[in-house]
Amino acid sequence: MDVKPKVNGDVNYEERNHRPATIAGPTNPMVTPLLTDLYQFTMAYAYWKAGKHNERAVFDLYFRKNPFGGEYTVFAGLEECIRFIANFNISKDEITFLQETLPPTCEDGFFDYLQGVDCSDVEVYAIPEGSVVFPKVPLMRIEGPVAVVQLLETPFVNLINYASLVTTNAARHRFVAGKSKLLLEFGLRRAQGPDGGIGASRYCYMGGFDATSNCAAGKIFGIPLRGTHSHAFVSSFMGPDEIIEKSLKSYDGSRICEDFVSVVQTWLSKLKRLSILRGVFGETNQSELAAFVSYALAFPDNFLALVDTYDVMKSGVPNFCAVALALNDLGYKARGIRLDSGDLAYLSCETRKFFQTIENEFGVPGFGKTGITASNDLNEETLDALNKQGHEVDAFGIGTYLVTCYAQAALGCVFKLVEINNQPRIKLSEDVSKVSIPCKKRSFRLYGKEGYPLLDIMSGENEPPPMVGERILCRHPFNESKRAFVVPQRVEELMKCYWTGNTDKEREELPTLKENRERCAQQLDQMRPDHMRKVNPTPYKVSVTAKLYDFIHFLWLNEAPVGELQ
Amino acid sequence: MDVKPKVNGDVNYEERNHRPATIAGPTNPMVTPLLTDLYQFTMAYAYWKAGKHNERAVFDLYFRKNPFGGEYTVFAGLEECIRFIANFNISKDEITFLQETLPPTCEDGFFDYLQGVDCSDVEVYAIPEGSVVFPKVPLMRIEGPVAVVQLLETPFVNLINYASLVTTNAARHRFVAGKSKLLLEFGLRRAQGPDGGIGASRYCYMGGFDATSNCAAGKIFGIPLRGTHSHAFVSSFMGPDEIIEKSLKSYDGSRICEDFVSVVQTWLSKLKRLSILRGVFGETNQSELAAFVSYALAFPDNFLALVDTYDVMKSGVPNFCAVALALNDLGYKARGIRLDSGDLAYLSCETRKFFQTIENEFGVPGFGKTGITASNDLNEETLDALNKQGHEVDAFGIGTYLVTCYAQAALGCVFKLVEINNQPRIKLSEDVSKVSIPCKKRSFRLYGKEGYPLLDIMSGENEPPPMVGERILCRHPFNESKRAFVVPQRVEELMKCYWTGNTDKEREELPTLKENRERCAQQLDQMRPDHMRKVNPTPYKVSVTAKLYDFIHFLWLNEAPVGELQ
Known part of the structure; x- marks a missing residue:
């Protein structure tokens, strides 16, 4: 028990089991054993009543279809699952609630049993967090007493589903945006609840974003934070007259500009007089100018202005440039502008031209490269469209579509019994895609000559593993x-042991968020490009060994009822 | 400060301000002042640096478009906002984090100021939670020192957006399902994170659902809980031989059946021999039979069986009926079955026929009415399709599409400055639908002769309110x-005061969840049906007074920059 997740920060969690826990509890203290479906407890009672509760069961956690019309998924949420089981303990108060909830016929012995339940007899095997994963291949294999492992189903699936979905969404946005762009997650306000927001920030960072606007996520997970000002800041000002403290010290501290406002106004007049800009703008909005000046006085070294409160090209950009040039006089380099409405491709190109004009006309080296951030309802499609149109955006702030996974708001992870008492179990369905793959399994990723993964293969636990250089028959699990x-x-x-229970097996350390982020980037990079492309990606193959194939179909025939047609 | 939310349960929350709080903190303890965008703090610093931080500002929280292609929205999330501001206090630890995060040039005085910030000078007006609401009309009006109110923007919008969206989604599902059906929320495992799940359960109940599977939500909010067993329970059994304890006491306690298993098997044989059922089924699955018997032995008075693990009509339903008939012998009434795959309309009708055959053939009164629950990826569309096809489902368990609001995963609530220092402010945009309605406003719902709401009208705060029987000119805010x-x-x-700060104004009590649920049902009922229908609903009108209209357009012209074309 020497694993300490290296998260930055100190979110309090309830030390539920009153033992010194070496693995912190779930990030969200609301993740308790009651965060599960009632039927997990009714089943636990029925197992207990039948004397079956300690039968050793093996469950697979997997999904059936990649999200967003793609052919890959990134696995995330594992750390939270391990934190949950490391601290799993049903409190007295929770037991009382269950006693009131279940029918009064339920025997007291069951509640005594529940009070002693923990995960010391559970083992969890999983693919490392941040890995690229595929349908049907178990992301996690959970073994333990059937009643206990069932209680884990709902929280595990809850903790994995959204985490993997939004990490995948972030990775897809990164793929379209390209590696050179800065990607900022701005989704907190539109997320599905408070920890929808916190989870989004964490997992978007894992999936390849560079920073978040969410301070809580910054504090808890050590994610870089970004943010400047909103439209309200701009419209809260009336005009430059209300600026009282107008002085600004130069960057090197050598001199003080006593009236920064008038320097800005002088620059604005110079801009207006430039013949090359004639007709581009006239009188700019004075509330906006006042807001920009105030923001620059507060953050002279981090001046980034939102330029679309009134009119981007007629007011926002000229006002920004006047302030940026005044800052430049004092040795500061303005960060740039943010566009939050309108035709982002067009406006970013026009703004770039404006910046370049200033660089040329006033001889301000680098001014043409001043940053342009865009942030209006962006998603994979709009990023793709911007790329096709051509744009001059350096950084994208992405919110709603990213964090709510608007294009597909759910991943369908399931948790299926594959073995009990060493007996393989199968779940049938008229829909073949819903038939489960039975047996306690191992899974392997096979790589080809060019270094790309070729396919994943599942085998029964006791089969010899596939060997390098050996010819292996890989079969589709259901299609002969x-x-x-x-x-x-x-x-x-693919799977490693992340929770050993009380056994003396070796356990994997939980990596940091940053390590998971690096793993994710490296895993995405090593995939063959045709699996990753947005349009018509090639499906990655998932297979079973010949032996497992035969066994699946033997079991299937064995379990399916035979009708008696007459 | 005498408002105590009457929530059931005792979720711990951090008493952040170390004063005795009479309003509990947010349900999710992760909702802290840091759960906001960084730019709220950078703006706060810029306001503070400009000496503007205490200027009195008025912000409106509203949305621009009804979700799900409908013409109404249900407002929810207010209680959490009030809990948040009632306990708003930035901890030392959070201040330290902010100090490390903001540029080192930020002055210490600002952090001293932040440490003292609370919401004692903030007032919140809002439409009651559970009300039917419409675009552009403020759901909340927040007044207070500009820097403080800005800090509230992100958490408020976060707490309202998903709450209102999912409540609306639940209300729409209820509308399609009809009032006589039982609606069960089963979404926890697919929700966007842990409190996505907890929030979904709470707000789906508010929107008209009857129960949830989520134990944590049941405990925290007192929502009725439902749940029986899963496919894994069924496949965890091998056959009836493994059932050791076979006795069952009769409902009235008068006798004991020593071998319940053989009574079930006798009934199964009788069913098989019924000529009317010949050809419907042959050998049923024995794992399934064992699971059903075990579940019945554990919950004889609450026997509800999932019948699609192997084959609904060839195995699940006959096995269920054999167990139900054996229970009936002992005076118990089986609850029913759950269908989780296949053609739910067809299977429910076939099952109903099967039940009725048993009622007729064996003279078991009421057996034909045994409950049928359906639960496979249901949403508004599938409910509608089931209604059109005809079905025999009594209860629907709805998960993924409901809780993730799959059809539209985000509501776009915004938070706009409408007044500062008694000066009305407007936010312009090239997109007219994004122009904000300025001024501190009141809003009214006007009812017609038939008792239906006719329209909502906004006025400036100091205009005389509309009077019954008086002829009022109602204008579209932007379309002349x-x-x-x-x-x-x-x-x-429409709006009442929910947070008075330190003023001695009257404050509304926060209703219970159940009261909000009742309000929601009553509000939905009183709407004219054509606004509520699924296909081509009539838009509900939202208007402004003639005086406010003129003022909006005066301000608009005043603020918009005038270009200089040549």
Whole structure:
């Protein structure tokens, strides 16, 4: 028990089990054993009543279909699952609530049993967080007493589903935006509740974003923070007359400009007189000018202005440039502008031209490269459209569509029993895609000559693992005719042990968020590009060994009822 | 300060301000003053630096478009906002984090100021939670020192957006399902994070659902809980041989059946021999039969079985009926079945026929009415389709599409400055729908002769309110040609004071969740049906007084920059 998640910050969590916990509790203290479906407790009672509650069960957690019309998913949420089970304990108060909730016929012995339940007899195997993963292949394998593992189903699926979905969404946004752009997550206000927001910030960072606007997430997870001002700040000012303290010290501290406002106004007049800008703008909005000046006086070294409160090209950009040039006189370099409405491709190009004109006309080196951030209802599609049109945006602030996963708001992770008492179990369905793959399994990623992963293969736990250079028959789990021989150049076992219970097995350390972020980037990079592209991506193959294939179909026939047609 | 939210339960929250709080803190303890965008703090610093931080500002919180292609929205999330501001206090630890985060040039005085910030000088007016609301009309009006109110923007919008969206989604599902059906929220596992799940359960109940599967939400909010068993429970059994304790006491306690398993098997044989059922089923699945028997032995008075693990009509329903008939022998009435896959309309009708056959053939009164619950990826569309096809479902368990608001995963609530220092402010945009309505306003709902609301009207704060029987000119806020005279039969002022700060104004009590749920049902009921229908609903009119209209357009012209074309 020597794993300490290296999160930055100190969010309090309830030390539920009153033992010194070496793994912190869930980030959200509302994640308790009661954060589960009632049927997990009714089933626990029925198992207990039948004397079956301690039967050793194996469950797989997996999903059936990649989200967003893509052919890959990024796995996230594992750390929270481990934090949850490391501190799993049903409090007296929770037991009392369950006693009041379940039918009065339920026997007291069950509640005594529940009070002693923890995860010391549970083992959790999982693919490392931040990995690229595929449908049907278990993300996690959870083994333990059937009644206990069932109680974990709902919280585990809850903790994995959204985490993996939004990490994948972030990775997809990064893919479209390209590696050179700065991606900022601005979604807190539109997220599905407070920790929808906090989770989004954390997992978007994992998926490849550079920073968030969410201070709580910055504090808890150590994610870089970004933010400047809103429209309200701009419209809260009436005009430059209300600025009382007008002095500003130069960047190097050598001199003080006593009236920064008038320097700005002088620059604005110079801009207006430039023949090359004639007709571009006339009188700019004075509330806006006052707001920009005030913001610059507060943050002379971090001046970034939102320029679309009144009119981007007629007011916002000229006002920004006047302030930026005044700052430049004092040795400060303005950060740039933010566009939050209108035609972002057009406006960013026009703004860039304006900046370049200033660089040329006034000889301010680098002014043409002043930053342009864009942030109006962006998503994969608008990023793609901007790329096609051509734009001059350096940084994108993305909110609603990113954090709510608007294009597909849910990932369908499931948690299926695959073995109990060493007996493999299958869940049938008229929909073949919903039939579960039975048995306690191992899974492997096989790599080809070019270093790309070729396919994932699942085998029964006791089969010999696939070997490098060996010819392996890989079968589609349900489609008889789909099979391929593969000779792997590298074989990677996918699942590692993250929770050993009381066994003396080796346990993986929980990586930091930053390590998971790096893993995610590296995993995405190593995929063959045709699996990753936005339009018509090639499906990545997921297979089973010949032996497992035969066993699945034997079990299937065995379990399916035979009708008696007459 | 005598408002105590009457929530059931005892979720711990940090008493952040170390004063005895009479309003509990936010349900989710992660809702702290840092749960906001960084720019709220950078703006606060800029306001403070400019000496503007205490200027009295008025912000409106509103949305621009009804969700889900509908013409109404239900307002929710108010209680959490009030809990948040009632306990608003930035801790030392948070101040330290902010100090490390903001540029080192920020002056210490600002952080001293932040440490003393609370909401004692803030007033909050709002439409009651659970009300039917419309675009552009303020849901909340927040007044106070500009720097403080800005800090509230992000958490307020976060707390209102998803709450209102999911409450509206629940109300829409209730509308399609009809009042006679039982609606169960089963979404926890697919929700966007832990409190996405807890919030969904709370607000779906407010919007008209009857129960949830989420134990935590049941405990915190007193929502009725529902749940029985999953597929895993069924497949965890091998066959009836493994059932050791087979006895069951009769409902009235008068006798004990020593071998319930064999009574069930006898009933199964009787069912098989019924000529009317010949060809419907043959050998049923014995794992399933064992699971049903075990569940019945654990919950003889609450027997509800999931019947689609192997095959609904060939195995699940006959197995269920055998157990239900054996229970009936002992005086118990089975609750019913749950269908979780396949053609729910067809299967529910076939099951109903099966039940009725049993009622007729074996003379079991009421057996034909045994409950049928359906729960496979349901949403408004599938409910509507089921209604059109005809079905026999009594209760719907709805998850993914409901709680993630899959059809539209975000509501776009905004928070706009409308007045500062008694000066009205407007936010312009090239997109007219994004122009804000300036001024500190009041709003009224005007009712017609038939008792239906006719329209909502906003006025400047100091205008005389609309009077019953008086002819009022109601104008579209932005479209000159859209106006109507209205003679209201009833006038309802929409916003009430929910937070008075330190003033001695009267404050509204926060209603209980149940009261909000009742308000919601009553508000939905009183709407004219054509606003509520699913297909082509009539937009509800939102208007401004003639005086406010003129003022908006005066301000607009005043603020918009005039270009200089040549």
